[in-house]
Amino acid sequence: MMKLQDLFQTLSAEDKALQLGFEKADPLTGAFSQKRVVHAGTQGRPVSPGQAQVLWCQVMEQTPAEKTERAAYIHIPFCQTKCLYCNFFQNAVNQTAEDYYIDCLIRELENDADFPQLKDGLIHAVFIGGGTPTSLSPHNARRLLKTIHRCLPLAGDYELTLEGRSSDLIPEKMDVWMENGVNRVSIGVQSFHTKIRRQLGRVDDQETLLKRLAGLKAYHQCSVIVDLIYGLPNQDMKAWEEDLQILTDSVVDGMDLYQLNVFYDSELEKQILAGKMSPAASTSQQAQMYAYAQEFVEKRGFSRLSICHWRRSNRERSLYNTLAKRGSTMFSFGCGAGGNVGGYSTMLHRSLKPYQSMVMEGIKPFMAMMEQTPVQSIINSILEQLERGFLDLQRLIKANDRLAELKWLYDLWEQRGLVHYDGVYSLTVAGQFWQVNIAQTTVECVEFILLQTHNIAVQGIAAQNGKAQLPGGKVMPPGHPAISLSDRGK
Ligand code: SF4
Known part of the structure; x- marks a missing residue:
């Protein structure tokens, strides 16, 4: 041995x-x-597509083995614009495509709703990630949220998170989210600096962004979570300190601080290589930014829940991310969503067509299923x-x-x-x-x-070796895919 x-x-x-x-x-x-x-x-053992459907039905026909906390991830694969650093963009927003996608997503939730594995246990956390879930029209957001309440057995103290962009924080949308039980909104701010945000493809300037966050905070039931990225082009240590100062002075209940990954062949890498954009920070500069940030936010009373997530008070639980990291049962719905049920890791089709046709045929739209390691x-x-x-x-x-x-x-x-x-x-x-x-x-x-x-x-x-910037074989925990979550689901 x-x-x-x-x-x-x-x-x-x-x-x-x-x-x-x-x-x-x-x-x-x-x-x-x-x-x-x-x-x-870790990698599991791949299951053939035919076997995946049989195993799925067997797993879903069982009653839940343990009364532990469980979660659901729902993916919205549309974005208004593509962020420069993103390698996971799926589809541009298109109202007709979005309408039909939500029809399919509702059908997928209904297809699974009566299985004992789902209905005979509670769901403690739901994360609607993407993509940009806040980009959904109020009509589509309403019908999706109502379906979630109808088809998922939510616990009394459930956490329901919607992920998105600040430009969607308008009363017409936020009213629908709050009337339908959203109690946590996670906004990808990335930087508060107008110039740095706009070079990435983000829309709002700093003043508008802060006003929108305050507007969200006015819905008292809702925790406000902000993501920042460190190591962006033109974001030196002074700019990073300013970002942290604005963040800790703002209304946020929790924050994620992510390291920028410049993905191979991404638009960001192309622009940097072409000299159209300043280089991103080196890994050692990013390390210094991380060390600086954690001291900065903890001195201002934020406490740490995970390697890259902090909260202002216990109003923020980050329950979904905790359950995802723990490997808890994760039911997944939507194009490109990753899940974990009954000893199998699953990934649903990332392309709209196969996803939609399989759902409408009444079968789970797997792109891959892996039997987890013993x-x-x-x-x-x-x-x-x-x-x-x-x-x-x-x-x-x-x-x-x-x-x-x-x-x-x-x-x-x-x-x-x-x-x-x-x-x-x-x-x-x-x-x-x-x-x-x-x-x-x-x-x-x-x-x-x-x-x-x-x-x-x-x-x-x-x-x-040679895969340094790729996921470690595990079905991606859902969340913001373009950055190191150490939590996501993305
Ligand atoms: S980073 Fe997120 S919001 Fe931006 S294009 Fe990619 S998936 Fe969409």
Whole structure:
């Protein structure tokens, strides 16, 4: 039986550095050369399309195994305009296409509503993500929200989030959302600086944006969540500090701070390479921006819920994101939505045509289904812990004593300044910035230790090479896809 430490002796220096990082005087900026993945996770075993439908019906005919908190993700694949940094844009807004899409989405919810797996348990959090869900016409938003209440067994204290853009925060739309039970709106602000926002394809200037956020906050039932991105072109440390100041002075209940990814072949990369736009911040500059931001917001009374999410008060729960990270049951609906039910990860068709025709035929519109790894529950527990900034190795060893081998890995990272042992391994600020790399390596090592499939582990490691900016094989937790969520669903 090969030990984890011995496995690493067989790897090339390059592969070892990818997995373990480097010993550097400043781990914040130098512990790894780059982020390996956008979301840490693991591959399962692919299920054939025919088998997927059979398995789906079997899973959905079962009554829920446990009375745990569950979630639903609903995807709206339309955007008014394409943001420069986005590699996940699906469709431009088009009223006729939107009307028919909502017909199909309603049908999909109705198709699943009577299955025991769905109706005999509660749904505690619903996230309507995209795309730009706030772009829906008031009529379509109303009929979708009414269907959600009719078809999903919502818990009494459910969280219902709508994701979108500030330019949609108009009374005609917001009235419909609030009358139909939305209690959390997440706005992709990205930067408060008018020039920086507009170069990305965002519409509102700073003054309009702040007025619109205040208008949303006036609906007292609603938590206001704002996303900012750090490392944007023309966003130096001074501009970032101003963004944080405006954010903490504003009405927000919670915030996500995401690192910019310049995706290969994206419009942003093309413009930077053509010299039409200033370069984005380097990874080490982004690391400094992250470290600065967390100190800034925590000094102003915000408390952290996950690696990149903070809240002003306990009005903000971020329940959907917590459940997604925990690997809780996730029912998914809509073109391109990712889910997780009964030990299977699922991804629905990203193209409108196959999605719509399958729904109208009465079958679940899978693009892919994966049977999750036999060690998924341990991996979920590890990912959840690391998302909260620690790893409790003793708890893992109680679940399976072979996981004691992880001590070697975490002691190495402690020497390198990424974790600090105080009964549990807590991530340092540097470890928090590099959390996704720590999590991905940990997941791959756990699969090696527990499954004892040396080749799979080695292939798994090799397979990650060259895919540094791609999702780690896990069905994408829904949320804003273009940026490191460490929460999304996007
Ligand atoms: S970043 Fe979001 S809002 Fe912008 S184009 Fe992409 S999916 Fe649409």
